[in-house]
Amino acid sequence: MSVSADDFRSALSRFPSGVTVVTTKDADGRPHGITVSAFCSVSLTPPLVLICIEKTTASHDAFSESGVFVVNVLKASHQHISEQFAAPAVDKFDTLSFRPGIDGVPVLIDALASIECRLQHAYDGGDHTIFVGKVEHVTTGQGTPLIYHQAEYKKINS
Numbered sequence: 001m002s003v004s005a006d007d008f009r010s011a012l013s014r015f016p017s018g019v020t021v022v023t024t025k026d027a028d029g030r031p032h033g034i035t036v037s038a039f040c041s042v043s044l045t046p047p048l049v050l051i052c053i054e055k056t057t058a059s060h061d062a063f064s065e066s067g068v069f070v071v072n073v074l075k076a077s078h079q080h081i082s083e084q085f086a087a088p089a090v091d092k093f094d095t096l097s098f099r100p101g102i103d104g105v106p107v108l109i110d111a112l113a114s115i116e117c118r119l120q121h122a123y124d125g126g127d128h129t130i131f132v133g134k135v136e137h138v139t140t141g142q143g144t145p146l147i148y149h150q151a152e153y154k155k156i157n158s
């Protein structure tokens, strides 16, 4: 029995997620950033996380080229940052404040959390690649997370 693309999307959209901007750099040292909701923890010992990146994105190959990435967890007030990094642009980093993190990869200064990773594994995941990173450094901030649910941005009311 096969599942239609519409049914698949409809079911998966009912699962709420946080929103991250994952940054890396390419072989020429140019920064790349992409809005990613497919992020989760994998292991505590050793500390591992995974991200799933679509193979057709402009940033895809940069993850393997640099072997490092930073997961920046967005705050509720960061919808514009999510939109900025979900659209193709020459310089997505223009208007925001970043500092250099692991191997010089940009870390979003106002992130709710930033998780700096060294690439350990890359697995085929259909039209995505599953990148598993070992966490080398974390930074945390204050605030509430941006949520993505049923193709809309939402905030936690608490």
Ligand SMILES: Cc1cc2nc3c(=O)[nH]c(=O)nc-3n(C[C@H](O)[C@H](O)[C@H](O)COP(=O)(O)O)c2cc1C
Pocket: 019, 033, 034, 035, 036, 037, 038, 039, 052, 053, 054, 056, 057, 058, 059, 060, 082, 085, 086, 087, 088, 089, 148
């Ligand atoms: C809320 C949200 C979540 C997203 N999650 C992912 C994801 O987990 N993996 C992915 O490959 N693309 C995801 N995207 C799409 C990418 O952000 C988008 O394709 C982006 O333009 C890719 O940038 P690039 O082509 O410049 O690398 C998401 C987009 C949005 C708005």
